[in-house]
Amino acid sequence: MTEARKNSLTDKLVIIVWIIALIIVWEIGASVVEKTKRSPQNVLPHLSQIVESVFSDKMVSNKQTAFQIVITNAGITLLRAGIGFLYGAGAGFLLALAMHRFITVEKATFPYLMMIQMIPILGMAPIVLAITQDINKSRIIIAAILTFYPVATNMLDGLKSVEKEKYDLMRSLAASNWNIYTKLLIPTSIPYIFSGLKIAAPMAITASILVDTLQGGAGLGTMLSQSLKHAMSIYVFWQIVFFSATVGILSYKLMSFAEKIFSPHERAKGAR
């Protein structure tokens, strides 16, 4: 076994040990809560109880088990998060290009772009819902705004990171603007775009779940609130907690995976 492979194996082992340690801490906490609180499942149930509820075929509401509720509502929420994410990424991409191409656009919009970062956009979700009167549109708009900012700023950084010599080379070839953008500027900014997308993906999901909680109907957030109000089994809540955490982490991993597809030289680096 090579030294490098041995190291990466130890790294994986360390992470597994940490996860096991976290599980132990959780279980100790759950045991304490079990003895001291009146309704322990509301505060901190055992992990085994949560897992059990996933596979339980007990109907919780509307002829659905707890897990079926989570899955069907997740589809509704995540689809909107995804659409908003794509719109936001597209808009961020175009604005970064415009800011790079036209100094006037950059100067006029840059302070506002910075402000989006400082403004609690999630706090504005209720008003977006009030204006659009449509829960789906609100999910999409909020997810799009949250995606838009990291993509635009990161891509602008990427466009600005292009070395002067690479421009000189393009100029010495009398390359057209189209060539300069497609062969130099956009490929250079791809890793930067992906660092923006990696920040944005979990945020878009959080945003979409939050918007759910603002209105009845369907969606992960709605089920989460209802479960908290004891309108249905509390285990729906616990399942949503773990489900949304997993999806959040997976969305990040998905972006890392997409990045590898778009940058073959990074793959070559890993294989070396």
Next chain:
Amino acid sequence: MDKHNRSRLSSVVLPLLLGLAVIILWQSQLLHRMIDADTFTLPLPGRIFNIIVENIGKILINMKATVTVALGGLLMGSLLGYLLAIIASAFPKWGTGGLAVVSSFNAIPIIAIAPILNNLTKDFSRDPNVRSMLAKTLVVMITCTVSMSVNAYRGFTELKPFSEDLMKSFAASKGTIFLKLKVPNSVPYIFTALRVSVPASVISAMVSEYFAEYIIGVGRQIRENIVLAQYATAWAYIVAAIVIGVTMYLILLAVERASMKGRP
């Protein structure tokens, strides 16, 4: 010289013109036609301003509640994160993996954390205001811990080449290396973390207010007023939230500039 000044002037004038254009569109109700809204849900700027003036006392109380939670959580979370980073850098083999697990917490939606903490802190105090405060502060703390621990750890480990070798050549102790080399080296990384966690602390504070038992805070007021269909008041609180976010970020930038003097 002349060209330089003109360029600086345009970076002030152009954004102002854009902002003015939006306000004119808004006040003249052209904006409403563009996004198909009415003056009831999207009140005119003048009306929002009047509401702010009339309710300034109440708005300030709610702003104070939100800022207290945000700053308290930010402080606790950042200290805890820095401490975790110190421990992790003392035991790098276990620390790196531990921080990788911690950083995956970043992807967990705040909405999932807030209700758990509400339940956990129920027996902390008889006063719902106090126990809500604690729950909200803990939510903010968790969001701020992650970015500080990950960044500070980088600050302790990403040293200039040979700088640690140099210290060792003086026979410096581990403690001295930590205080004289690693801590100063981590300063820029602390600000990198704060640039993420300062805005995040305001957002987490507002979102955790949604789930809190006691009704107070800018975020909660936006929601409550919309439920009551008092849209103009909700907008007044949105302005308050923007003021909090922008002010805290600008203060951070000022502190960063002051403490990074002399660094490249």
Next chain:
Amino acid sequence: MANANETEINIKGLCVNFPDKDNGGDIQALKDVNLAIKEGSFVSLLGPSGCGKTTLLRSIADLQDISSGIISVKGKTPKETRLSQQYGIVFQSPVLYEWRTVRRNICMPMEVIGLPKEERTRRVDEVLELVGLTEFGRKYPHQLSGGMQQRVGIARALALDPEILLMDEPFSALDEFTKEKLQIDLLSIWQKTKKTILFVTHNIQESVFLSDDVVVLSPHPGRVSAVVNIGLKRPRDLAIRETAEFAALVSKVRHSFEGIYE
């Protein structure tokens, strides 16, 4: 000396000024430069930093606006020459596109001017062989050593078969052993392709070893202080560096700097 006698690049009264940000005036980067470069010759632009050698190269390449004077490349302006893709440029760093393989890096100029695919493949094979990298076409830049990366840069500059090769301190970031190897290889490429080469360097030995003529530039303001003809026999090998003739030429070049070595 190379065999051709026709003048390739003719420079008369060239001045380049940069705006000075500190006091609002101008800095004279180049002052009254006059130079004639023969077709097929290997000419070095030699001088310390700040003498304007890179500015001179960039002016010829039409990457730098000039303040006054005339640059003519076989009767055409630098811009016309650039637009007809007659310049191949090699920089100090290889400036490769890290997301493209070696082959696709070399292809890039040909994609820009829209050559058909078979033509591109044929030429890539040709220049890869010329720089001795035939087996490395499928690698990514980060998988190659610094010297090999610079060879890819040279191959890319040769891909469009330009009249003139402009090289801006191409070997200054390489270690001494790699540098010597690349110098020998560059001379053999030059002999095979008969290009006119303009080579910017701050290394006296290097300029003497490679060139037909060494143009000595002095700073503040940047100007030509001497042109030293190097009459060493061709083809040259590393052994020539140990001859008395070589040492005499190095010392002649060194003494032609005004006020620097006094």
